[in-house]
Amino acid sequence: MTSIYVGNLPFTASEEEVRAKFESFGTVNSVKLIADRETGRPRGFAFVEMDQSAAQKAIQELNGQDMGGRPLRVNEAQERQPRQGGAGGGRGGRW
Numbered sequence: 001m002t003s004i005y006v007g008n009l010p011f012t013a014s015e016e017e018v019r020a021k022f023e024s025f026g027t028v029n030s031v032k033l034i035a036d037r038e039t040g041r042p043r044g045f046a047f048v049e050m051d052q053s054a055a056q057k058a059i060q061e062l063n064g065q066d067m068g069g070r071p072l073r074v075n076e077a078q079e080r081q082p083r084q085g086g087a088g089g090g091r092g093g094r095w
Contacts, residue, residue, distance in 0.1 A: 001029065002055035003077040007045045009033075012066030018046050026054025047077055069094060 006018060015031045022028045029049040035042055050058060055076070063074040 001049055002052050002060060004048045004050065004055050004090060005045065005073070005075055005077040006062075007073035009042070009044050009046060009072070010070055011042045011044055013042070015046075017067075018048065020069065021057050022050065025058040025061065026050055030070055040044050047068075086087050 004022075009018070011035070015033055018033065019028050019031045021029075027050065029051075031044060031046060031048050035047045048055075048058075059074050059076065063071055064071050065074075067074075
């Protein structure tokens with residue numbers, strides 16, 4: 001199974017529209033549109049899961065293709081890097 005990042009989606013894109021774009025290349029196992037946690041509004045990107053060979057074809061064919069007047073950015077999703085802990089913000093301290 002390959003996870004595909006789909007960026008620069010129109011904010012009006014639905015899960016069904018994204019699924020339809022990818023189904024011409026093979027079976028789509030899942031589509032996850034990402035929304036803002038606070039407002040619930042779409043963030044303009046999604047993740048699509050497909051079999052490896054279908055995913056590679058979809059990435060090659062759909063990257064840069066227009067959807068709703070926007071060129072899609074389509075590539076294999078990368079593992080999310082854990083956030084690095086740090087000293088945090090704050091007001092400069094005295095030494």
